[in-house]
Amino acid sequence: GARGLCSKAPNDGLDRVRTLLRLCADRYFISPGESNAELFRRGWSCIYGPLGLELRRNLLQQWWHSVTGSRVRVFGVNTPSSSLERGAGGARVVESEHFQQILDRSELSREQLIQELNRLLLSSPSVRTSLLQGALEQFVPSLEMVSKKLPFGLAETGLCFQPSDVSGCFVEVTQTSLVWFCSPRTSSQWLDHWVRHRLKWWRKFALSPSDFSSIEVPENELEKTESRGVKILYNFPWGLESLETLWCRGDTDLLQTYKGVRTKWQSRGGQKSVPHVVSVSGNMDLGMLAFLSNSLQELRGEDGKKKLQQRRVLKLHPVLAPVKVAVDIGKGATVELRQVCEGLLQEFLEAKISAWPGYLETQPTSLQHLNAKYDEMGVLFTVLISENTLESGLLQVRNRDTTIRETMHVSEIRNFLSKYISAADKFS
Amino acid sequence: GARGLCSKAPNDGLDRVRTLLRLCADRYFISPGESNAELFRRGWSCIYGPLGLELRRNLLQQWWHSVTGSRVRVFGVNTPSSSLERGAGGARVVESEHFQQILDRSELSREQLIQELNRLLLSSPSVRTSLLQGALEQFVPSLEMVSKKLPFGLAETGLCFQPSDVSGCFVEVTQTSLVWFCSPRTSSQWLDHWVRHRLKWWRKFALSPSDFSSIEVPENELEKTESRGVKILYNFPWGLESLETLWCRGDTDLLQTYKGVRTKWQSRGGQKSVPHVVSVSGNMDLGMLAFLSNSLQELRGEDGKKKLQQRRVLKLHPVLAPVKVAVDIGKGATVELRQVCEGLLQEFLEAKISAWPGYLETQPTSLQHLNAKYDEMGVLFTVLISENTLESGLLQVRNRDTTIRETMHVSEIRNFLSKYISAADKFS
Numbered sequence: 026g027a028r029g030l031c032s033k034a035p036n037d038g039l040d041r042v043r044t045l046l047r048l049c050a051d052r053y054f055i056s057p058g059e060s061n062a063e064l065f066r067r068g069w070s071c072i073y074g075p076l077g078l079e080l081r082r083n084l085l086q087q088w089w090h091s092v093t094g095s096r097v098r099v100f101g102v103n104t105p106s107s108s109l110e111r112g113a114g115g116a117r118v119v120e121s122e123h124f125q126q127i128l129d130r131s132e133l134s135r136e137q138l139i140q141e142l143n144r145l146l147l148s149s150p151s152v153r154t155s156l157l158q159g160a161l162e163q164f165v166p167s168l169e170m171v172s173k174k175l176p177f178g179l180a181e182t183g184l185c186f187q188p189s190d191v192s193g194c195f196v197e198v199t200q201t202s203l204v205w206f207c208s209p210r211t212s213s214q215w216l217d218h219w220v221r222h223r224l225k226w227w228r229k230f231a232l233s234p235s236d237f238s239s240i241e242v243p244e245n246e247l248e249k250t251e252s253r254g255v256k257i258l259y260n261f262p263w264g265l266e267s268l269e270t271l272w273c274r275g276d277t278d279l280l281q282t283y284k285g286v287r288t289k290w291q292s293r294g295g296q297k298s299v300p301h302v303v304s305v306s307g308n309m310d311l312g313m314l315a316f317l318s319n320s321l322q323e324l325r326g327e328d329g330k331k332k333l334q335q336r337r338v339l340k341l342h343p344v345l346a347p348v349k350v351a352v353d354i355g356k357g358a359t360v361e362l363r364q365v366c367e368g369l370l371q372e373f374l375e376a377k378i379s380a381w382p383g384y385l386e387t388q389p390t391s392l393q394h395l396n397a398k399y400d401e402m403g404v405l406f407t408v409l410i411s412e413n414t415l416e417s418g419l420l421q422v423r424n425r426d427t428t429i430r431e432t433m434h435v436s437e438i439r440n441f442l443s444k445y446i447s448a449a450d451k452f453s
Numbered sequence: 454g455a456r457g458l459c460s461k462a463p464n465d466g467l468d469r470v471r472t473l474l475r476l477c478a479d480r481y482f483i484s485p486g487e488s489n490a491e492l493f494r495r496g497w498s499c500i501y502g503p504l505g506l507e508l509r510r511n512l513l514q515q516w517w518h519s520v521t522g523s524r525v526r527v528f529g530v531n532t533p534s535s536s537l538e539r540g541a542g543g544a545r546v547v548e549s550e551h552f553q554q555i556l557d558r559s560e561l562s563r564e565q566l567i568q569e570l571n572r573l574l575l576s577s578p579s580v581r582t583s584l585l586q587g588a589l590e591q592f593v594p595s596l597e598m599v600s601k602k603l604p605f606g607l608a609e610t611g612l613c614f615q616p617s618d619v620s621g622c623f624v625e626v627t628q629t630s631l632v633w634f635c636s637p638r639t640s641s642q643w644l645d646h647w648v649r650h651r652l653k654w655w656r657k658f659a660l661s662p663s664d665f666s667s668i669e670v671p672e673n674e675l676e677k678t679e680s681r682g683v684k685i686l687y688n689f690p691w692g693l694e695s696l697e698t699l700w701c702r703g704d705t706d707l708l709q710t711y712k713g714v715r716t717k718w719q720s721r722g723g724q725k726s727v728p729h730v731v732s733v734s735g736n737m738d739l740g741m742l743a744f745l746s747n748s749l750q751e752l753r754g755e756d757g758k759k760k761l762q763q764r765r766v767l768k769l770h771p772v773l774a775p776v777k778v779a780v781d782i783g784k785g786a787t788v789e790l791r792q793v794c795e796g797l798l799q800e801f802l803e804a805k806i807s808a809w810p811g812y813l814e815t816q817p818t819s820l821q822h823l824n825a826k827y828d829e830m831g832v833l834f835t836v837l838i839s840e841n842t843l844e845s846g847l848l849q850v851r852n853r854d855t856t857i858r859e860t861m862h863v864s865e866i867r868n869f870l871s872k873y874i875s876a877a878d879k880f881s
Contacts, residue, residue, distance in 0.1 A: 073531040094802040103501040119547045135563045172815045197533045374522040387600045
């Protein structure tokens with residue numbers, strides 16, 4: 026085995042990125058292809074394979090649970106990604122055929138053509154670039170839930186369309202958003218609260234927490250309506266990038282959204298002041314890349330034959346790991362062994378333990394290759410079914426992090442995994 | 454209490470729809486407003502409040518679990534909702550400013566203007582109308598996971614943009630999609646398999662299962678490439694609507710997607726035949742409305758004073774119910790009582806039991822009104838904290854379906870709820 030002496034392999038940043046992207050494509054995190062890998066590297070929604078999908082789902086679930094469960098006063102909302110009622114500008118969903126029909130009308134003069142096209146554009150729904158506006162519009166409808174008392178927050182996750190530098194095109198990102206409404210004098214304290222909360226969350230799942238940091242936005246970079254801003258950064262091999270941004274936005278957004286109708290938000294006790302908004306907005310596609318990058322360990326181990334062997338392990342936090350257990354077969358796959366695998370897999374899925382049907386894939390040449398594959402997938406445990414299982418009911422379980430193999434009875438494995446996962450969830 | 458004689462109130466269809474929509478807006482399923490209610494009624498994504506959000510999430514989770522867990526050979530994928538590579542036509546995301554810049558170029562002749570606009574349109578990403586194409590494109594990259602063996606499936610849920618009859622506009626729907634690849638001779642059997650599977654799933658969560666049915670699409674309504682089609686219908690008060698559609702699509706889609714390069718999908722054993730596609734595609738916004746409509750019970754009960762009283766209960770399946778427990782206070786809310794509520798709520802959220810902070814809302818005038826409110830929200834259990842709780846640690850728990858109140862110690866309630874929910878999940 027490759028368990029001998031291990032040392033972190035020296036490796037420059039770009040090599041590391043290339044390695045990570047190749048691994049993500051080879052191991053079903055993202056769909057293969059250069060343009061897809063480039064979308065992914067830039068923190069945009071790309072085509073995810075089963076593992077990437079599951080990782081992002083876990084990440085979004087943890088974010089949701091942490092934000093809506095941390096304070097009792099956060100409520101979820103869900104708004105469509107396009108809307109007829111948003112102002113001019115931005116990106117719009119235009120029906121090609123209608124567009125073409127106008128262009129084909131030869132009786133229209135140049136001026137009339139422009140007029141018709143403008144009309145079409147303005148009547149087409151515009152797509153959102155962030156989740157902020159949607160939450161602002163839900164401020165008044167939400168007041169009843171909290172007896173008009175501040176502070177409270179609205180949380181949402183969803184797709185947003187953002188302009189990219191590539192030929193003026195729009196790209197998709199999976200955003201998380203908390204819009205927090207509070208009294209003017211507490212907004213700066215609340216910003217600090219949420220910065221601590223968010224940074225702690227990112228670090229909780231990290232292998233090297235110090236790669237996540239926060240930085241105050243310099244005053245000269247603030248927009249007019251913002252009084253403070255803080256960014257949560259991740260130290261990627263190619264430099265720092267912002268994963269989540271927090272702003273003290275003052276009362277301007279609410280005043281604009283409700284066009285100055287102040288009475289609507291008069292909170293209980295008759296205070297006249299308009300609530301201030303603290304916004305917390307993150308990019309979970311980029312967040313995914315951060316955790317993947319953070320958890321990739323490249324180890325140089327000596328194998329039995331003293332040959333240098335590069336070992337790569339995605340040490341994703343147990344809560345985030347997209348596959349908790351892989352079910353596979355040693356040499357000599359037979360119909361009976363496959364049936365045991367299928368039964369076990371079904372058992373795991375029923376217990377909501379994310380399991381990988383490794384026995385469906387082409388057999389790797391050796392146990393070492395099999396382990397290498399699952400380490401690169403970040404699979405927590407590998408269960409190996411063999412001839413011996415048919416006779417004695419015993420199987421082998423390998424732990425990703427310790428690389429230790431244990432023998433266990435087939436009837437014990439589900440409970441063992443359930444307990445391991447819920448402990449990891451509880452004490453993370 | 455309103456527990457006396459109950460009978461189903463006679464009510465015509467339209468009244469029932471109006472009642473349901475009002476209830477959904479009043480009880481935080483959807484955001485108030487007529488245009489929002491209209492989107493919702495038509496089965497399109499609208500602005501959801503916290504309860505609607507949670508209901509849809511539960512529904513999608515159950516769909517996912519049922520489809521990916523039912524057979525070991527279903528894998529998840531996730532593709533962006535817009536793409537630069539899709540063919541001409543359909544809806545496209547156009548950047549308004551670029552559009553405007555072209556219209557403003559006065560040096561362009563009418564012909565040149567049309568040319569430039571066409572170029573802009575074709576370079577803008579097109580948005581998907583269904584999840585089918587994305588899955589077809591992942592067929593070849595997925596072959597490795599299954600050792601090129603049929604059958605297998607790709608599952609996805611996500612937003613799609615669909616043309617509506619309203620002024621040629623696009624609306625959003627939350628689709629679920631399973632694209633199943635199988636050998637030509639088995640495709641009709643697989644269609645039958647998935648029809649049974651899907652109908653069983655819908656009925657499992659229904660209060661009156663017979664409102665869900667399936668119907669074979671008549672041969673003369675099939676598209677050229679489709680050899681069979683089946684719809685899963687729900688009997689809404691205004692008539693039947695299709696929730697999920699299943700098609701035997703033949704090999705045309707795959708041949709088109711891969712432009713005839715047959716070698717790519719040669720499965721093991723060297724079979725030459727191109728796999729056939731069975732597609733299963735549902736609208737979960739409409740699905741949500743179906744379950745809400747199905748679970749609304751209007752009961753006419755006699756209260757203590759012999760006054761006729763209309764009682765409305767959303768008897769959503771325990772697995773789907775967006776709120777499992779509401780925490781509220783009887784008369785005389787004090788700081789101490791609120792603290793007990795907050796502690797209890799925190800405990801529920803940590804145990805991932807979806808809880809509602811009812812004590813934050815304006816107090817209803819009576820216990821009867823409180824119960825009526827939670828019945829309309831479909832809340833499974835209501836926990837009532839009172840002065841007595843401070844002294845003895847005892848609280849009152851009311852069951853939505855039996856309307857029975859029990860006294861329980863504050864230390865027992867979490868376990869009681871956890872067990873109830875996991876039992877409902879297991880035996881549903």
